[in-house]
Amino acid sequence: MPFFRKQYCVVFLAAVIAGSASPDPVFGLSDQVGTRAYPFLRIPVDARAVGMGGAATSVVRGPFALDWNPAGAASVNRPTIGTSYLDYLLSGVHSGGIYFLQPAGNRGTYGFMIRYFRAGDIQETTQDNPTGEGLPTFQSTDIVARAAFAFRLSPDFYTGLTLGVISGGIADESSFGFTSDYGVLWKDAWRKLNLAGAVRHAGAQTSAYVAVTDPLPVTVSGGASYDFFDRVLVAVDYGWSLDWEGTVDMGIEWEAVPDFFLRAGRQSRIADYQDFQNDAGLAGLTFGAGLRKIRSYQVDYGYASFGELGGTHRISLVLEIQ
Secondary structure, three states, X not given: OOHHHHHHHHHHHHHHHHHOOOOOOOEOOOOOOOOOOOHHHHOOOOHHHHXXXXXXXXXXXXXXXXXXXXXXXXXXXXXXXXXXXXXXXXXXXXXXXEEEEEEEOOOEEEEEEEEEEEEEXXXXXXXXXXXXXXXXXXXXXXXXXXXEEEEEEEOOEEEEXXXXXXXXXXXXXXXXXXXXXXXXXXEEEEOOEEEEEEEEEEEEEEEOOOOOOOOOOOEEEEEEEEEEOOOEEEEEEEEEEOOOEEEEEEEEEEEEEOOEEEEEEEOHHHHHHHHHOOOOOOOOXXXXXXXXXXOOEEEEEEEEEOHHHOEEEEEEEEEEOO
């Protein structure tokens, strides 16, 4: 990489990572928890990333990079499709998405994605009838759709952005908003060390269910990962937002046999919340496995524990179109 591009990389990454540092670096809950619109944006569907504890800013490549760091989308060399499904904590609550990336020339990539989060059969209640006996049920559905653009500024430095719209519906009410994501990725910054930074969910709610709109869950993250012996990938992410302050996510991926991977990690946001509730248990621990055939397909499973609340299951599929 030319010297001036190295300088640009360092400055850009330093700005993103510095921006993720809270002035008062308290880890965990903030007094603004629950004040952000469209919290489903923070619930990922990518099984590989979740299996590694959500430490994905410098790790995820291909279609699911659109949820973590759009710079990773620049890594594809062929048209690529991704899909994933999430079975969430409560019955009737699930999420999924479809992703597509298309290389454009030697340096660019463009694509799109659409993802939903649905909660069905919610019991209607009133102040006079708190149990909802005899009242109907209703549904809640949130959808985000994004267009993505990623670029290889050099063989080892990528950047990318997404622009999207959000729609939310609860019973007969609806809301709308727009969102954007920005990211940088520096591959092999030192030996097999990858560095990355991203700003996620930057935008606004333009119309709300009630008269007052809420801010989006903007998150600034910095990540690093290192590949040991070409078989063991270790990753760490630091993230910061106004409503959750500092979080540190960690993960590891081991290629146990050729093309088969085992994963484990820890999501500090889940663990911190459960600690606050005094019933942490295994909350925040994640596990996963995957099968990957280079230039063909990738299948992943991810499990995340929420302690006494239970756990979530994800399955993802990526196909490269020959």
